[in-house]
Amino acid sequence: MKASLYHYKTLRESPSEAELVSHKLMIRANMIKPLASGIYNWLPLGFKVLKKVENIVREEMDSSGCLEILMPMVQPKDLWDETGRSNEYGPELLGFRDRNDRDFYLGPTHEEVVTDIGRKEIKSPKDLPITFYQIQTKFRDEIRPRFGVMRAREFLMKDAYSFDIDEEAMKRSYQLIRNVYIKIFDRLGLDYRIVNADSGSIGGSSSEEFHVLADSGEDVLAFSDESDFACNVELIEEKDIGKIPGMPSPDGKGTLQIKKGIEVGHIFQLGDKYSKALGLKVQSDNVLKFLQMGCYGIGISRIVAACIEQNYDDKGIIFPKELAPFDITLILINQKNSSIVDDKASAFYEKLKHSGFDVLLDDRDCSPGVKFSDADLVGCPNQIVISQKTLDNDLYEIINRADLSKKELSESDLFAFFS
């Protein structure tokens, strides 16, 4: 992509409403633009990153055998009355009425709809196990949206739902998806923890959350310094929270410490809560059995913000390789007055593209400082400088965004460096 043709416009100052680092940087990098409280436009650069997260999640879900579907965002209130959640979920449900006086909600989650699909599609134990998932916009009328896309009212989520014949099988499905989640978050390059958590209004017997560790996190996690034990302190009596640091771990291994986390994934063993409420059952061994369900969420848009919370410096975002909007930014110095720089860069750009790299060619007519600053701000992992100086020596200068170290390499060394 040529920067002159891309909507590559950054802000020097962050708007006053932004408080969180990720929110400020996303706005300065022109990734997102607010439309209303908790409702955002995703502009080209931000959308590109969002799609990278989405694609990683999709790839891993697909390869584990989950089946992608797309459920409607608009859901009939009747369905929510069947499970009783139209009351339970409360004012977070944004509803409206159609021209025939039928009530609808904008979907905050899809247990009801997917269970309805289940009772229409799953007729026999032979149809099991099966897991459906979707990547789709959710709407929750949060009491207080904040922190940009971190806690937005409208946001992008991957939600998956497993169906099994009995509890044992359900637990297997749960474990399988738990492992998929581990793969996903490893690939995303995030520092995260899996913690026991409260199931809240989704319900079910047990649930675990995936948290990206960050000081700006809204959740407080307690975990052992020697074992895998970890939990969300929402499970602990408030008066006891202060006593946690230094306490022996409940599993007997190590002592507890506390860190803040951003919840980016949550997996639940739902049991038969929804299958009973909506009558989802099949005949097995001459008896009708309610299906055992699990549900599994990942906050796609939240991950973009959480990733930035974990990867930035005073110059801007430092995207991990898998999420960077571009692999390489080519920075042209004074290309306007040097046709050699211009020609060489164009040829090199094509070559990199053909080698499979996603490259941003910064051919804008502006001073080098602007290009360097913008490249640092949007956080692509590598910058390659092309100037008369480097061309005279037949070298390319490559700058590593993470530590801003510089290296001069010949073209062949450079390709070797990237492969």
Added chain:
RNA sequence: CGGAGUGUAGCGCAGCCUGGUAGCGCGCCUGCUUUGGGAGCAGGAUGUCGAAGGUUCGAAUCCUUUCACUCCGACCA
């Protein structure tokens, strides 16, 4: 919903106290010069001063109402 704050050009802000018809920096447009870490000079465009009502000869400024946005809290797969 309780508490606090902010709305003035695309962004950041001043002006308001003490009423006199709107300004600064960045950005944007034009031209010339410049080009290795947010360039210089010259010229230029852009505002229903969040909205409505009131007071006044006159309101960005004072009063009332209202809307939006942000922060703290409660809340939150």
